[in-house]
Amino acid sequence: MGLGSVKFKGKKFNVREETGHLRLYVNDMDIVDVTEIKGLEKVKNITALDLSNNKITELTGLDELTNLNQLFLNNNQVKGIEGLESLTKLDRIFLNGNQILELKGLDSLTNLQWLEINNNNITELKGLESSTELIKLELHGNQIKEIKNLELLTNLQVLRLDRNLISEIKNLETLTNLRVLFLDHNQITEIKGLDTLHKLTNVTLNDNKIKDIKGLETLVSLETLYLDSNQLTDFHNLESLEKNEKLKLLYLNFNPVEGEEKQFATDVQDFEVDKVREFLASYKKWKQANGK
DSSP states (O other), X not given: OOOOEEEETTEEEEOEEETTEEEEEOOOTTOOOOOSOOOGGGGTTOSEEEOOSSOOOSOOSOTTOTTOOEEEOOSSOOOOOTTOTTOTTOOEEEOOSSOOOOOOSOTTOTTOOEEEOOSSOOOOOOSOTTOTTOSEEEOOSSOOOOOOXXXXXXXXXXXXXXXXXXXXXXXXXXXXXXXXXXXXXXXOOOOOSOTTOTTOOEEEOOSSOOXXXXXXXXXXXXXXXXXXSSOOOOOTTGGGGGGOTTOOEEEOOSOOOOTXXXXXXXXXXXXXXXOHHHHHHHHHHHHHHTTO
């Protein structure tokens, strides 16, 4: 007995069981111009639906899929998230590569744990207040200017806000379960606002405008720090990283180090440092030798 099927553009797609889900894929690259979601009432038992790589503009026709846990709509032309209100069992949504402007329509999805809306046109972090079970939130490649309205997402472990327009790290104090933070390719000038995030293991701040290494002293779990392509002209606060005893990888490439510090940079050469203790010790020794 089949698990169900549906036709799009004259082609039949069958539901199949995979990794514990009844999954329907309608992302065949041979099919073009699927612009609307319809006919899925015949397969309302499915728990995972993949409609990626089509030309869908609206999230309609999904109301009867009340068992749906996972929804993939990457690389479409979706402009808004409204239309998912009845899908209260959803725990994963993937809407990467669309045209979404705002995070509106998620209020009823209180079981949501994983949300990816990368490479869209979102300008504001507003509309996630009910998504308190979120563990992973990815919003890179948008137009977000300010970190705010995330205070209730206390279960969050992974946050991606890279490739936005953010100039300041703030309003993260309550996210004490955060492990991984991506803020690269923004306009950040200073490392601050991370003091309470003691579980952070990975912080990525490449391609910003940071001028000083500080504000990381309380991150006792920090293992990897990326500071490539910033505006560090010297390393005078480098020794503050001695307090980050678990730090294993430190990236400081492509910074405009100048003055006498440039000689140390030349001596070290490779700033993909995988032996941080030795690196910090060599810096301290260099300072002493140069009367610093």
